[in-house]
Amino acid sequence: MARLLLLGAGHAHMTVMAHLPEIISRGHTVTAVGPLSRHYYSGMGPGMLGGTYTPEDISFPVQQMIESRGGEFILDKAVRVDAKSKKVLLQSGREIEYDVCSFNTGSSVPQSIVNANATDVYSVKPIENLLAGRKRIQSLADRGKISIGVVGGGPAALEVAGNAAACAREAGCKNVSVRLYAGKVFLRHLSPRVRSLCASAMRKHAIQIIEGSYASGVATKKVTLEDGREFDEDVIFIAMGVRPSALIAESGLPVGNDGGLAVNRFLQCDEHPDIFGGGDCIWFKDQPLDKVGVYAVRQNPVLYHNLIARMEGGELQPFDPGGEYLLIFNTGGGTGVLHKAGISFGGRLAFFIKDYIDRKFMREFQP
Template structure:
């Protein structure tokens, strides 16, 4: 007898399940995908979209179209609570769905709670759709102000990619060049090798991007950045302070890890509820901490498919092996990228071509499901 599978989110970690959905339906299972948008945007290409390297259609998957075309059900909504005892999910609309197996790829958010007052000039880098709005705002700003000031709050890879691609956008589509400042806390890229930081500074020096390392931003109030005793008045602000898992699991009383994500075992399975699985940014992997980077979601794809299927059919589970060191590629906005894997670190146009090739190949593979 078929069972009910609910997927909370259709993101990177669920792509292989979506690709095999027709098989699950043929096995007699009822598959439902819940997601706030009909599309899922690939975050790794978001800064490139901001800088006009890619169009929105090139970096998104038509989740609803694929799900319904393969015989599944799609609900444009958001899972706000999981009742594990009753095996039900509650949606923002109030709708309740029963499940036999639940897999969560609920994503992450920018945890900057100190944004107050008027936020019309403030853009978080997630969800990725916000970068489309930000692109229009930057173009308008550079058309109407002689020397506008764009600020990027954050000291990690997302901040540097946004800053570089704002510069590229302004050069290609703006009438006036903006002044760009990264508010990087105490040190830009503090968790990364010193050589990466040096290459970033070289790139930004050539692009006239200023790095502020005078301390962390305390709050953003009515479009003003408060940094200790200093107040900065940029025309537009990007918030790229890093991500945290969805609050869904903590709000549902499920076991969570150090970052607040669903705590899962080596099978990507809830440590308390074996019928609940998860992948991507929304989990904490109990065997060892994992960085919130897309490579792990991609590596989790086949394991999630295998284990969700095991949960439905009663077959053997597969362990997830996170693998070794992963490749880092940062899009600097000047048609170069920083390449880093182990001791090999460089910045040039070849790095950008490699990142572009990898990203486009990933998109082509799964966008093929739309045809």
């Protein structure tokens, strides 16, 4: 019998959680630690902000999923991992021992430019922050005028800007101003064609894209850029890219260039072979992976196989990231932008395809 510990109940652990009865029937115990009883699917988070989805539509009841299948769920947060003694210290002071441990602790958005006392400022992670931001926009919409700022120049900022505008208009606000503070260049890692389609979508939603200078400070109702320009905003979202969970580096575990848990082709830590990981919190040593949900989904069956194999002395299976993935952005108001293998287009069809794929994923793993 082996003790399997799951740190985080996110995308990369979905197959493991779905097969808990089989794992337990083999004589093992499974414990999961998570900060919330539900896990939000980040790919649908902007749609919740825009009003397309409810919180229940985009989240898994992970505590129920685990407990109903014979596992133990601990509503808590890991603060330190002692890999040598195979123990995890939780925020509550409780200590958990394991034989095999898997990390799916996600990522966070850097807050270094945000004033510590700032109000009406919402980081896009954790995803439930977007629900709080939605409620705040709705509460201000009665005034008939609202200004919204989104700090960041990547896909997350794009999706949040489009859906924040949709939220304000859905609430009946007549005068909506949305500015996207995109840094030097908007969507600089994407092709000119995709950038053009996304910029066009923002124009259709009357969203202003501000390029040429990074944001240097965010305070209550104010965004300041490095070139000295200042802008007043009622609500501000922070979407500047993500960083892996700090738990990994703070526990002295081997990390990659971005601070993620360094794992080999088996999604396993070389220095501590009883530790595995998936999703945004890892650094895949064979090749850097984008912080997108598709890789967590692709890692699911490999993690499931390898965790059992490690507990039972079986052969590990390598993870193949696969080729180019389908890229679809939810640009708000039922519109999107799609790109794959040289095919790019925007509009309602792009969003329809994204919506279909996302809902199918949610149905697959719902209890």
